[in-house]
Amino acid sequence: MTNQAQISNPTDKKVNFEALEKTALTIRRDVIKMLGIAGSGHPGGSLSSTDILTVLYFQILNHDPKNPASPDRDRVIFSKGHGCPALYSALAESGYFDRKMLLTLRQLGSPLQGHPDRRRLPGIDASTGSLGQGLSVAIGCALAARLDKKSYKTYTIISDGELNEGQIWEAAAFASFRKLDNMVTILDYNKYQLSGATKDILDMEPVVDKWKAFGFKTREIDGHSLREIYDAFVWANGVKGAPAIIIAHTVKGKGVSFMENDNNFHGVANTKDETARALRELGENEAEIQRIVGMIQ
Amino acid sequence: MIERKLGAATRDAYGKALLDLGKENPQVLVLDADLSKSTRTEAFGKAFPDRFIDIGIQEMNLVGIASGLASCGKIPFISSFACFLMCKGYEQLRVGVAFSELGVKVVTSHGGISVGEDGASQQSVEDFALALTLPKFTVMVPSDEFSAKALIKKSATHPGPVYIRTGRSKAPIIYNADTKFEIGKGIKLRDGKDVTLIGTGLMVFEALEAADILKQKGIEASVIDIHTLKPLDRELLLAEARKTKAFVVAEEHLVFGGLGSAVSQLVSQNFPIPVEFVGIEDTYAESGKPEELLEKYGLTSKHIAQAAEKAISHKSK
Numbered sequence: 184m185t186n187q188a189q190i191s192n193p194t195d196k197k198v199n200f201e202a203l204e205k206t207a208l209t210i211r212r213d214v215i216k217m218l219g220i221a222g223s224g225h226p227g228g229s230l231s232s233t234d235i236l237t238v239l240y241f242q243i244l245n246h247d248p249k250n251p252a253s254p255d256r257d258r259v260i261f262s263k264g265h266g267c268p269a270l271y272s273a274l275a276e277s278g279y280f281d282r283k284m285l286l287t288l289r290q291l292g293s294p295l296q297g298h299p300d301r302r303r304l305p306g307i308d309a310s311t312g313s314l315g316q317g318l319s320v321a322i323g324c325a326l327a328a329r330l331d332k333k334s335y336k337t338y339t340i341i342s343d344g345e346l347n348e349g350q351i352w353e354a355a356a357f358a359s360f361r362k363l364d365n366m367v368t369i370l371d372y373n374k375y376q377l378s379g380a381t382k383d384i385l386d387m388e389p390v391v392d393k394w395k396a397f398g399f400k401t402r403e404i405d406g407h408s409l410r411e412i413y414d415a416f417v418w419a420n421g422v423k424g425a426p427a428i429i430i431a432h433t434v435k436g437k438g439v440s441f442m443e444n445d446n447n448f449h450g451v452a453n454t455k456d457e458t459a460r461a462l463r464e465l466g467e468n469e470a471e472i473q474r475i476v477g478m479i480q
Numbered sequence: 481m482i483e484r485k486l487g488a489a490t491r492d493a494y495g496k497a498l499l500d501l502g503k504e505n506p507q508v509l510v511l512d513a514d515l516s517k518s519t520r521t522e523a524f525g526k527a528f529p530d531r532f533i534d535i536g537i538q539e540m541n542l543v544g545i546a547s548g549l550a551s552c553g554k555i556p557f558i559s560s561f562a563c564f565l566m567c568k569g570y571e572q573l574r575v576g577v578a579f580s581e582l583g584v585k586v587v588t589s590h591g592g593i594s595v596g597e598d599g600a601s602q603q604s605v606e607d608f609a610l611a612l613t614l615p616k617f618t619v620m621v622p623s624d625e626f627s628a629k630a631l632i633k634k635s636a637t638h639p640g641p642v643y644i645r646t647g648r649s650k651a652p653i654i655y656n657a658d659t660k661f662e663i664g665k666g667i668k669l670r671d672g673k674d675v676t677l678i679g680t681g682l683m684v685f686e687a688l689e690a691a692d693i694l695k696q697k698g699i700e701a702s703v704i705d706i707h708t709l710k711p712l713d714r715e716l717l718l719a720e721a722r723k724t725k726a727f728v729v730a731e732e733h734l735v736f737g738g739l740g741s742a743v744s745q746l747v748s749q750n751f752p753i754p755v756e757f758v759g760i761e762d763t764y765a766e767s768g769k770p771e772e773l774l775e776k777y778g779l780t781s782k783h784i785a786q787a788a789e790k791a792i793s794h795k796s797k
Contacts (some may be wrong), residue, residue, distance in 0.1 A: 254552075254553065258552075259550075271551070287685055300579075301551070301580055302580070302581055308551065309547070309551065309576070309580070310575060310576070310579055310580045312575065313571060313574075313575045315540075315545050316540075316547075316575060316576055317544075318542050318544075318577060319541045319543070319545050319547070319548065319550060319572070319576075320545070320547050320548040320551070321542020322541070322544070322545045322548060323544065323545040323546060323547055323549040323550070323551070323552070323554075323556075324548040324549075324552050325548075325550015325554070326533065326545065326548070326549060326550065327548065327549050327552035327554055328552070330509075330530070330531070330554070331552075337548075349539060349540070350540040350544065350572070353536075353538040353540055353541035354541050354544065356536070356538075357535060357536065357538065357541055357545075360536075451535070453793065
């Protein structure tokens with residue numbers, strides 16, 4: 184299979200991190216544009232997932248955007264569905280659909296639903312948006328691969344708030360007991376959930392110890408270092424006999440100074456003014472900024 | 481007069497249907513949540529160990545895993561007690577199966593109060609309502625071992641998600657191994673002109689007995705087995721409504737949200753007639769022998785016959 188947007192082969196030691204940085208920047212700009220125009224949505228959790236998605240889609244994933252239903256493709260379960268603007272941008276950049284569609288996010292009739300809908304958008308392997316469910320779906324995909332003797336991997340991106348859900352721990356116990364080493368979980372650990380800091384709502388620390396106790400192989404990384412993310416994926420794909428989880432320490436709202444660690448941007452979209460400011464910070468050109476701002480009511 | 485001859489429980493028929501499906505369709509998998517001895521999936525597990533997964537006591541995870549398997553082309557049959565799977569797994573069925581439009585086949589056991597001695601926490605009286613409010617789901621409740629086996633086998637290749645409730649207790653025999661069943665098509669077992677008795681599950685046989693009771697009073701009752709609650713057999717039901725102009729709907733379920741509600745909605749919209757309901761009132765049941773519970777909670781042929789007379793008395797003159 185081919186990956187249209189792939190920058191280099193995963194086995195190639197010389198990963199072009201500069202090109203990946205550019206892609207991550209494009210995704211961040213897209214997130215701001217999409218949410219600004221939509222007028223609602225979740226900027227903070229989209230931006231915290233951006234670098235993870237960049238490395239996954241443009242360096243790791245074995246997929247074919249022109250053949251999204253290929254039975255041998257790697258699966259991606261974006262369990263923290265509210266962060267989907269970043270996922271949609273990664274899919275569009277990969278070539279699953281026209282980038283022009285990105286600006287229809289959340290509009291009536293758009294395949295880009297407020298939370299991912301597998302029936303409407305190619306490249307979405309699971310409909311998500313109800314937290315806690317994605318890891319179980321991933322187990323189903325991993326078991327199917329094992330039964331069919333297929334070598335595809337299933338990648339699941341979960342959030343730290345999501346760890347509150349009991350189903351996550353049902354899935355963790357099962358995946359470990361069944362030694363599912365063909366699935367990789369990435370925790371986007373941005374330290375916030377809707378109502379506030381996770382340490383104040385329901386602190387799940389010690390997070391790493393919990394996953395270890397459940398039988399997972401763990402690796403902690405800076406979730407905004409593309410190199411660390413890449414190395415962690417390579418490590419996780421090599422883990423045998425147990426499921427692996429990458430605990431990616433991230434910053435909610437990463438990349439836009441006034442959004443970083445401001446949980447008001449959990450579920451409230453950037454205003455017209457904030458859109459312009461954010462895009463300037465992200466180095467977007469002024470003509471494009473004016474075009475986008477002109478589309479915001 | 482219909483003779484009450486007990487056959488196998490519908491859950492036993494499920495076990496047999498799975499053995500056939502295991503041989504016929506390599507994509508069929510069975511997942512259980514540590515109740516395989518009770519749901520009767522155990523035999524499949526022994527015959528096809530590679531295609532049987534006991535998830536453990538995890539109904540949420542059970543449904544989620546089935547969603548993933550179905551998205552990869554498998555045909556997962558998932559089982560537990562009706563109350564546990566439908567209540568604990570409901571939100572997973574909503575997002576991961578119904579909303580996702582994936583062909584997971586949910587076959588539960590221990591439906592209704594005929595579960596008996598284990599008591600109310602084990603007796604599902606709300607699963608029809610829950611299943612009927614999952615868009616895209618086909619919902620079935622077989623009445624005896626023959627209908628159960630046939631409908632479960634058909635469900636494997638029926639497109640989309642399916643819910644089938646089976647029961648714990650032995651079910652009176654209505655059909656035979658040659659009877660043909662079609663998903664979505666009700667079966668008229670008696671034809672009468674005065675009232676139509678509509679049953680599902682164990683209540684179909686009770687309705688047949690009720691028709692005998694009514695006959696002694698000079699009342700001619702139609703009896704219909706609605707084994708598929710969704711999609712409803714509108715054609716058959718509306719033809720009956722126009723003919724007898726009085727319905728009784730009997731189900732081993734709360735009187736809210738199940739077959740009675742669905743049939744009432746159909747006739748009130750298309751051909752309003754009096755409808756009476758035989759079901760469990762606004763309560764949970766208790767421990768007891770199945771037949772004692774069915775008597776105490778008003779789910780016998782006698783209750784159906786009484787309801788029929790009431791429905792007839794409400795007909796417009």
